Amino acid sequence: MALLGLYGVVSYLVSQRTREVAVRLAVGARPAQVVRRVFHDGMRLALIGLAVGLVVAVPLTALVRSEVQGIAPVQPIPVLIGALLLLIATAGASLVPASRATRIDPATTLRQD
Numbered sequence: 001m002a003l004l005g006l007y008g009v010v011s012y013l014v015s016q017r018t019r020e021v022a023v024r025l026a027v028g029a030r031p032a033q034v035v036r037r038v039f040h041d042g043m044r045l046a047l048i049g050l051a052v053g054l055v056v057a058v059p060l061t062a063l064v065r066s067e068v069q070g071i072a073p074v075q076p077i078p079v080l081i082g083a084l085l086l087l088i089a090t091a092g093a094s095l096v097p098a099s100r101a102t103r104i105d106p107a108t109t110l111r112q113d
Helices: 002-015 018-026 031-067 076-102 106-111
Strands: none
Touching: 002 031, 002 076, 018 031, 018 076, 018 106, 031 076
């Protein structure tokens, strides 16, 4: 569920940048440069979110474990697998709409509004 939500949010944010992509293409940026820029922006947000999430999750797990019986301690392998899946979803959510946006005609996009 989290992967679908993450994909949806990042994909929406990238689609909101269609006008920016059109301007970059119109002034001479290569499509690969634009895709790389959007990818880096999406991954930066994901890495910041993962870092904050891990910093907050470890102490909260310890707090909950002390209050509730039967809570397992933090296990690194499932946490790393989850983080990797979130990064893969973010990569896909950044690359697919960005590559789609580079195939549009900048003049048509800039004429809209």
